Amino acid sequence: MQVKAITPRGYCKGVVRAIQMAKNAQNEKQPIYILGMIVHNQYIVDALKKRGIQTIDIPHLTRLELLDHVHEGTVIITAHGASEKVFQKAKEKGLNIIDASCLDVIKTHDLIKARLDEGYEILYIGKKGHPEAEGAISINEKKVHLITKKEDLQKIPANQKYVITNQTTMSLYDVYDLCEYAKTILPHVQIEKETCKATQIRQEAIKNMDEDIDIVFIVGDPHSNNTQKLASIASQNKEVHMIECLDDLNIEWLKGKKKAAVSSGASTPTYLTNQVIDFLKQFDESNSQTFDKQPIDFTKILD
Structure with missing residues (x-):
């Protein structure tokens, strides 16, 4: 054929980096836990388990809630990133932290924080329940709004200044369509597309x-x-x-x-x-x- x-x-560079950091974690403070799937692939999760690295992944629980199931040792933040509240809670519990967040995700978080400081609200195009979207929304749950479809944009008050950004793994074509639609109904909107290269x-x-x-x-x-x-x-x-x-x-x-x-x-x-x-x-x-x-x-x- x-x-x-x-x-x-x-593999993208963020996945390579996250997996390598997990493999290198075996000499860290024991036991070692990953807060959610380090990347979304069960074969990788199972392979790391064979190395003694446990994944804590419970449906419908946020990263913050998953921390309630980790009481000692090392916790690895996945490539999808996490909010500052997650890092703070892990520190308060005395956990050793390894941050395997994708650098593109961190870049998006920095963009969101900077635009919030400038007085904008954020329209974040992402998938509901996805850990990357969860981390971005949690930066400011009142001013970062999850957008999954055009109907979500129709509910947004038009008189506010907005910046649109997005989950790095979204379809660039879906993001384009939503951004173009937003420009037709929101007079004060800036576009900051963050689909990773x-x-x-x-x-x-x-x-x-x-x-x-x-x-x-x-x-x-x-x-x-x-x-x-x-x-x-x-x-x-x-x-x-x-x-x-x-x-x-x-x-x-x-x-x-x-x-x-x-x-x-x-x-x-x-x-x-x-x-x-x-x-x-x-x-x-x-x-x-x-x-x-x-x-x-x-x-x-x-x-």
């Missing part, structure tokens, strides 16, 4: 894939917002399947297909994506011996 491995794909170029690569591709595979965890956005963009004109690993690939999907494209979310282990690419390259619909899938070598997840 012909395979187009879309580039760039996979890694997210942007991955989305553009998906948008501009070859015309003759029959089927697209996006490898990544369903919790990963940037993975979901890649799949959403690709699905506008292609058959798309979002899979976590090679095991999820259904042979039936490949019947009658000549050319496949593969990309992956920014938190997807390169090893898992390469397994999918290698399998597709050797796949021959007329040869059942090419249907067998290699098992996952879990020792390679953090490579």
Whole structure:
């Protein structure tokens, strides 16, 4: 089968940094906990657990509330960032803190704080319940407003000065549409788009894939917002399947297909994506011996 491995794909610099900081934490004050999924990929969470690093991730609890379940040792702040209240509470509990926040997320937090000091309110385009959005909103819950759709903008009083910014992993096309709409109904609005460069170029690569591709595979965890956005963009004109690993690939999907494209979310282990690419390259619909899938070598997840 012909395979187009879309580039760039996979780990961004923030994910590489966060994983490396977690791997290096083994000599820190024990026990070691990660406050939520360090990046949105269960394979990485499981691989770190094998190294003795526990993830505290309880549905519907904020980072601040998750801290109630950590009483000693070291706590790692995930790549999604956290509010100053989280850092302060961890310090008050006597915990050792490792801040693995993505530098692009920190940049957005700094922008929000600076614009608040200048008298603006913030319209933050993000996904409700996402830890990155949670951290940004918590900077000032009265003056930082979560925007998920046009209807949210319609509820905003028009006489206030606003700055629009966004979660770094959002679709750049969705952000553009919301920003353009905001300009038509809010007379005093400034745009400060904060989609990170890694997210942007991955989305553009998906948008501009070859015309003759029959089927697209996006490898990544369903919790990963940037993975979901890649799949959403690709699905506008292609058959798309979002899979976590090679095991999820259904042979039936490949019947009658000549050319496949593969990309992956920014938190997807390169090893898992390469397994999918290698399998597709050797796949021959007329040869059942090419249907067998290699098992996952879990020792390679953090490579």
